[in-house]
Amino acid sequence: MSWPQGGGVRVDVAVVPNAKRTEAIGLHDGALRVRLAAPPVDGAANEALQRWLAGALDVPLRAVELVLGQTSRRKRLQVQADVAAVEHWLQALREAGVLEAQRQGPPTEA
Template sequence: MSPALWPCVRADGAEACVLSVSVVPNAKKTEAVGLHDGALRVRLAAPPVDGKANDTLVAWVAGELGLPRRAVRLKRGPASRSKQLEVDVPLNAVQAWLGRCLPGA
């Protein structure tokens, strides 16, 4: 897939990538809902209090990609709606997942 198709993810070495995420806390359920300003828009079923939204995001991305939680780390944006995650998986695996969870994007 073309990098332009998924502007929210970039390679960070051969076996890792960085995923840009725009979060919307306090949703009814956690789900990816599209792209927003070059980031993956994710609704989180957690409040933005005491790191609960960050924990929910990291656990959700790890679960979606079939990774252990330690393979996904918050790189930037602990107190912001715009976040960057380091993911220990090759870029093509994240692009394939994005294609499955956002088929119309």
């Protein structure tokens, strides 16, 4: 996860399609691993991922853009969300045991 200079957050995701439910399950090779309750057919998995992330960050669907990995299991999304909302979401993932306890927020300026 990174915070590009243009604002928002960039999220790298490793997806597992055809799951029973959509949920974050941990980290895989530096990306958030997400099970998707959608098949990888006709963009259904991409749409499910975008809807899930928009809901998790409480932003409108139009604020979540798939920028890399249209046909891959590895994806990058750009989300227009404020830092506080992202930090809250990351804290909830940490408390659920999905992420390690280290800080994932934007770098602080020296």
